[in-house]
Amino acid sequence: MREPVEALPDELRALLEREREGLPIPRRADARLAARLASLPVALPGMTPSMDLGSRLARLLGRRLTIALVSLGVGGGVGARLAGRFQPAAAHPVEPQATETRPARAALPAPPPPAAPRTSSARAPVSETTPGAPIARRQSAPPIAPAPPPRPVAAPPSPLPVAPAPPVAVSAPSIPPAAPAAPSIADERQLLETARVALLRGDASSGLEALTRHAEEYPAGALAEERESLTIQALAQAGRRDAAEQLLHQFEANYPKSLSLPALRLGLSENP
Amino acid sequence: MPHGATPGKSLTPESLYQSEGQYVWNSLRRLGVRDADLEDLTHEVFIVALRRLPSYDPLRPIRPWLFGIATRVAGHQRRWWRRRGETLGELPDVEDPGPPPDEALADREQRALLIRALGRIKLERRAVLILHELDEVAIPEIARALSIPLNTAYSRLRIGRAELVAAVRRLEGRR
Numbered sequence: 001m002r003e004p005v006e007a008l009p010d011e012l013r014a015l016l017e018r019e020r021e022g023l024p025i026p027r028r029a030d031a032r033l034a035a036r037l038a039s040l041p042v043a044l045p046g047m048t049p050s051m052d053l054g055s056r057l058a059r060l061l062g063r064r065l066t067i068a069l070v071s072l073g074v075g076g077g078v079g080a081r082l083a084g085r086f087q088p089a090a091a092h093p094v095e096p097q098a099t100e101t102r103p104a105r106a107a108l109p110a111p112p113p114p115a116a117p118r119t120s121s122a123r124a125p126v127s128e129t130t131p132g133a134p135i136a137r138r139q140s141a142p143p144i145a146p147a148p149p150p151r152p153v154a155a156p157p158s159p160l161p162v163a164p165a166p167p168v169a170v171s172a173p174s175i176p177p178a179a180p181a182a183p184s185i186a187d188e189r190q191l192l193e194t195a196r197v198a199l200l201r202g203d204a205s206s207g208l209e210a211l212t213r214h215a216e217e218y219p220a221g222a223l224a225e226e227r228e229s230l231t232i233q234a235l236a237q238a239g240r241r242d243a244a245e246q247l248l249h250q251f252e253a254n255y256p257k258s259l260s261l262p263a264l265r266l267g268l269s270e271n272p
Numbered sequence: 273m274p275h276g277a278t279p280g281k282s283l284t285p286e287s288l289y290q291s292e293g294q295y296v297w298n299s300l301r302r303l304g305v306r307d308a309d310l311e312d313l314t315h316e317v318f319i320v321a322l323r324r325l326p327s328y329d330p331l332r333p334i335r336p337w338l339f340g341i342a343t344r345v346a347g348h349q350r351r352w353w354r355r356r357g358e359t360l361g362e363l364p365d366v367e368d369p370g371p372p373p374d375e376a377l378a379d380r381e382q383r384a385l386l387i388r389a390l391g392r393i394k395l396e397r398r399a400v401l402i403l404h405e406l407d408e409v410a411i412p413e414i415a416r417a418l419s420i421p422l423n424t425a426y427s428r429l430r431i432g433r434a435e436l437v438a439a440v441r442r443l444e445g446r447r
Contacts, residue, residue, distance in 0.1 A: 008405075008433065012440050015386045016405050018379065022298030029311040033293060036315055037285040040322070259319060 031185060038189065039226035039260055188214065188223045195230050204238035229260040236268060244268060285322055292338055293318075299339050302402045303346040304391045317342045336409050336417030343399045343418065389439035397432035404429055 008016070025033070191214040198207035211231050214221065221227070228251050235244035248264055255261070296317050297310055305313050320341050321328075328337055390398050399418060403409045409417070415425040 009437060011444075012437055015382055015440065018382050019302070019386050020406050020408075022294055023301070023383075025294055025297045025314075029314075030293070033311060033315055033318075034286065034289060037289045037318055040285045040319075 035185070035189070035223055035226065036259070038192070039223070039229055039258070040263075184218075185222050188218050188221050191217070192223055192226055192230060195227075195234065199230065199234055199237060202237070204234050207234040208238065225255050225258060225260075228254070229258065229264065232264055233267070241268070285318065288321070289318055292334065295335055296338055296342055299342045299402065299407075300346055302387060302390060302406065303343060303395070303398060304387070305346050313342075313345050317345050320345060332416070333409075333413065335407060336403060336413050339399070339403055339407070340417045340419070343395065347395055385440065385443055389436055389443055392439045393432055393435045397428045397435065400425055400428040401432040401436060405433075 024030075191210055195207045195210035195214070198204070198210060207230070211227055211234060214223075214227050218224070218227075228247065232244050232247050232251060235241075235247065245268060248268060251258065251264070252261060293314065297314050300310055300313050300317070301307075317338065321338055324341065328334070390401065393401065400414055403414045403417070404411065411425050411429065412422060415422045418425070420428075
């Protein structure tokens with residue numbers, strides 16, 4: 001048990017008492033940390049401490065490829081749209097980031113309604129756990145500025161056959177990991193959370209659906225890296241290995257230092 | 273729950289961060305990590321922790337275990353990440369409080385004094401001191417978390433306490 005603190009002078013005890021309650025993490029750092037850790041490969045429900053990240057991802061990626069192939073009615077088209085969206089930088093190269101407006105939705109068809117009921121939409125908003133979120137959410141509610149003109153999309157999404165998918169025809173984009181203006185990081189996270197939960201369920205097509213929505217609403221969002229990482233996992237889970245590898249190459253180019261890379265590479269290499 | 277929640281069955285990087293992020297951040301700060309490095313090293317602690325989950329005994333409190341990792345990370349001071357901040361977008365900083373009122377100023381000074389005093393103590397003893405005096409972890413648990421013999425833990429605490437008292441006195445005398 002604890003030895004009596006009486007051994008310490010009163011003054012020192014007071015100092016310790018004061019420090020015992022830690023300081024809060026500064027808002028920005030907290031939001032960045034949460035995002036960085038969220039971009040790690042998903043953990044499986046029931047994951048036990050005996051499984052390391054690599055094996056968890058490998059297991060995730062290797063799961064029921066054939067089932068996913070069959071159930072990919074929506075996912076195929078979604079994946080193609082998504083793949084086309086992997087060049088947000090090409091679509092709007094040097095966007096001034098100071099404005100408060102969120103990135104306008106590009107002149108593309110709205111995403112189809114979700115195929116399955118979103119179980120995760122009932123989840124508590126991320127903002128409850130992210131200190132920076134409430135403000136962000138407030139700012140994102142109505143568009144503040146008049147809607148900017150529709151942005152030209154550099155490369156229209158190339159339609160992809162469902163499976164087996166040929167390499168996605170995407171020019172190597174150079175996404176500068178630029179700070180986006182989007183203040184709605186909580187909204188962003190919500191969408192990615194939806195995707196993550198879908199992937200955990202093994203529902204790759206709903207996952208891709210949510211990821212597509214994210215790509216459309218936040219083409220250069222703050223969590224773009226996480227989105228792309230999840231997309232690679234989703235495609236792999238859906239059995240669309242070629243597309244997954246293609247996107248992995250882009251991901252490597254765009255985020256050479258990403259912590260997700262080793263696990264993504266491992267996951268793809270171990271499931272030929 | 274003084275030592276943090278025991279992780280349930282579905283432990284994710286996010287859930288671990290949500291429950292223990294602040295603890296890790298503060299542990300690194302107390303161990304003497306500079307403010308500018310706290311974010312990166314906090315991240316690193318979680319990366320290491322997730323990789324080492326197999327070595328974590330779920331029956332034990334998680335905080336001392338995390339602290340053990342934080343101690344090693346703080347000791348290395350190597351950085352995997354450099355200024356990743358700008359890739360993730362800046363949130364409006366609503367924390368700018370203006371000039372702090374007296375109480376906040378005093379609080380900051382007192383905390384800083386303690387951290388400086390701790391900084392004068394060798395890391396291995398500093399770690400035991402922090403775990404025991406601030407986190408209120410029992411010595412046997414500390415010995416386990418830091419992988420040191422029980423007697424070593426006791427002796428580090430004893431010497432560390434004496435050093436801390438002396439360090440605080442020196443620092444206060446200088447003010």
